Structure formats: C-alpha cells, structure tokens
Amino acid sequence: MTKCAFLGLGVMGYPMAGHLVAQGHDVTVYNRTATKAQAWANAHGGKWAVTPREAAEGADFVMACVGNDDDLRSVVLGADGALAGMREGAIFVDHTTVSAAVTRELYDQAKAAGVSFVDAPVSGGQAGAENGVLSVMCGGDPDAYLSAETIMQCYGRTVKRLGDSGAGQLTKMVNQICIAGLVQGLSEGLHFAEKAGLDIREVVDVIQGGAAGSWQMVNRHQTMADDHFDHGFAVDWMRKDLGICLETANENGVSLPTTALIDQFYKDVQKLGGGRWDTSSLIKRLRALD
Structure with missing residues (x-):
C-alpha cells in the first residue's frame, strides 16, 4: 500500500483517484468544492482533506488534475499548497493540461523543496478515466518517472516518459x-x-x-x-x-x-x-x- 494524495475531482480526477483505491493504495483527496471530496470519500472509502497541504502530508505521491495554470499554482504553492505539506523525497505528479512554462516553473520550485515533479497530462477523455485506460505522457527526471510509473498504471494503459520537464505537456x-x-x-x-x-x-x-x-x-x-x-x-x-x-x-x-x-x-x-x-x-x- 502506497500513501497517495489526489487534488482535483473533476470528470477525470474523480475516477482516477478511485482506481488508486481499487488497487489498494491509501488515498486522501482534496477538491475546491469540499462536498465533492466528501462524496468521493464516502463512495470509495478513502479520506478527504480541507487543503492541498493537509492532503499531501505524509504522502509518497501527490497527483493533481485541475483546470489550468492558475488552478495548478493554487494547489501547489502557498501556505496551504501541496509543497508546504510534502516530505522530502516525495513525488508530485501533475495530470493537468497546462503550459510547459508553468510546468518548468513548478519543477524548479519542487526541486528547491526536495520534491520531484513529473508532468503527466492524459488523453482518453472521461471514458478513458473511468475505465482506467488513459494515455499518460510524461516529462521529468528519469528516476522520479520510474518511481511514479507503477502508480500511474492504475489508471493508464499507456504510460511513457518523453523527456525532461515539460516534455509531457x-x-x-x-x-x-x-x-x-x-x-x-x-x-x-x-x-x-x-x-x-x-x-x-x-x-x-x-x-x-x-x-x-x-x-x-x-x-x-x-x-x-x-x-x-x-x-x-x-x-x-x-x-x-x-x-x-x-x-x-x-x-x-x-x-x-x-x-x-x-x-x-x-x-x-x-x-x-x-x-x-x-x-x-x-x-x-x-x-x-x-
């Protein structure tokens, strides 16, 4: 069992986080609308948190699937952001489709905090997320990718590293x-x-x-x-x-x-x-x- 956090429970994130639980992982979720996080926890038997920082505390892997560059920054940075709660050596995996520029910015911020950052946008739509057959295209350091690969295979049929930070985006x-x-x-x-x-x-x-x-x-x-x-x-x-x-x-x-x-x-x-x-x-x- 691996301790994971999942930030963002939209049409993609909700089933993706569910696949992690189904594969036996210990999952805590965060969503901007707390009632959705509560509903997910009730449905899947996981836990929910009121801030990204709280969700990320003690996690080996923190996944995010939010809306855009600003949404991603809001769950990663700041006093209540995930980086503030992540332990050294943990890995942040971003499934949001964002710019390569914000990916590299957050990669640098994470590295300074002793955390690895893998950009891993997905393709396959809602049906792919629900059926656990997404294509996951990744960028980041090879060791971090290899550590996260098995976790991403819980909901990804094709998971591949394409290069350094930003290559996935x-x-x-x-x-x-x-x-x-x-x-x-x-x-x-x-x-x-x-x-x-x-x-x-x-x-x-x-x-x-x-x-x-x-x-x-x-x-x-x-x-x-x-x-x-x-x-x-x-x-x-x-x-x-x-x-x-x-x-x-x-x-x-x-x-x-x-x-x-x-x-x-x-x-x-x-x-x-x-x-x-x-x-x-x-x-x-x-x-x-x-």
Whole structure:
C-alpha cells in the first residue's frame, strides 16, 4: 500500500483517484468544492482533506488534475499548497493540461523543496478515466518517472516518459493539434454525406476500416449523426488547450494555420451556446451555416 494524495475531482480526477483505491493504495483527496471530496470519500472509502497541504502530508505521491495554470499554482504553492505539506523525497505528479512554462516553473520550485515533479497530462477523455485506460505522457527526471510509473498504471494503459520537464505537456499539445484537425475533417466529411443524401452510419461502416478510419470516426459518428454532444471533452477545455498550443508555437516560431482556424471554429461553437458540448460538435457549426 502506497500513501497517495489526489487534488482535483473533476470528470477525470474523480475516477482516477478511485482506481488508486481499487488497487489498494491509501488515498486522501482534496477538491475546491469540499462536498465533492466528501462524496468521493464516502463512495470509495478513502479520506478527504480541507487543503492541498493537509492532503499531501505524509504522502509518497501527490497527483493533481485541475483546470489550468492558475488552478495548478493554487494547489501547489502557498501556505496551504501541496509543497508546504510534502516530505522530502516525495513525488508530485501533475495530470493537468497546462503550459510547459508553468510546468518548468513548478519543477524548479519542487526541486528547491526536495520534491520531484513529473508532468503527466492524459488523453482518453472521461471514458478513458473511468475505465482506467488513459494515455499518460510524461516529462521529468528519469528516476522520479520510474518511481511514479507503477502508480500511474492504475489508471493508464499507456504510460511513457518523453523527456525532461515539460516534455509531457509538449506531447499533449501534439495530441490536441492532431485531434483538432481530425475532428474538423470528420465533421466536414459527415456533413457532406448528409447533404448528399447518404446515410452516415452506412458510409462509416464502409470507410472506417480504411485509411480514413480513426477513433473519433468509430466512437463519435453516430452521436454526431444524432446531433448529440453530451459526452467527452468539452469545447471550453479544448479552446483552453489550443490556446496553449498556439502560444507555445508562437514562442517557438512554428506555424499552425489549421489549428488556429479550428480554434476559431470552436469559438463559433461557443457562440452557439456549445461551450460544454464535446469537441465533435464542430459538425453543429456546419449545420448552423446551412
């Protein structure tokens, strides 16, 4: 049994923390809304704390999955932050999708406190978190990663270190860039099929096993056809992630014209009231243009 803390119990963190308990670990959780932490503890038999510092005290590993750069700083730093409660030699594992800049900043802060910091953003969505089959892309010191790898395998099917601090976040940016282009292409293809009088399901049945096939096509074509977007990764969060991608690309002198355009398409979806729709709702924008 390993003593763990988990900070942030959103649609991803709630089931991820549950997998740690299911694998026999001693888990204390923290959530900004305390009633959610209490509910988790009642459901899973773990403990909950009123501050990140209290949750982190005595833990070997502290995991976080919160909203953005500022949210991450708020649970790591300060008198009530996790670093104030972590023992020397403990490891902080950040599953939040944030900028590589804040990752490196917190890596340095943790190192000064005698704590290791691994950036480990995840992909796979709510279903991947619930089923324990996430992809976890990691950056940080090799020894810290190796120590944390087994813990992350409680909810990750693919767990891999890509390089030094920030490499995990940069890899997550690649992931989001690829998804954005793919979902827009899928949306255009399915919308074209609709307007041509074809049955989307029959079309996908034919093409999904060929070069056009993808996870998005297999798992989202039916809900896209049904105009149903109440699952998966929300547009608001995708725009947050794409903003990080575009800012980092600008810093590195990289051109991302397609990503920039699709970010604006997602902005249009937000204007339609779809900030909480999942990312496959790009097809909704195309229908609205008809």
